[in-house]
Amino acid sequence: MSEIQKELEEAIKCFGIGDIRTIELSKKRDIEILREQKEIYRKYKEKKDVRSSKDMSISFN
Incomplete structure (x- = not known):
């Protein structure tokens, strides 16, 4: 719990x-x-972008 949250609860x-x-x-x-x-969204978006770029690679063997 953050310090601000603790202070808020005490103030209430x-x-x-x-x-x-x-x-x-x-x-x-x-x-x-x-x-x-x-920050949570930024991390999610980074992870999603990495997955998307991997999914887009196609191998023609």
């Missing part, structure tokens, strides 16, 4: 979901999740 417990501190931490966590998802 202490201040509630409507508090500005909780909202700002939630925004930071959203950005963190976005970056993680982009």
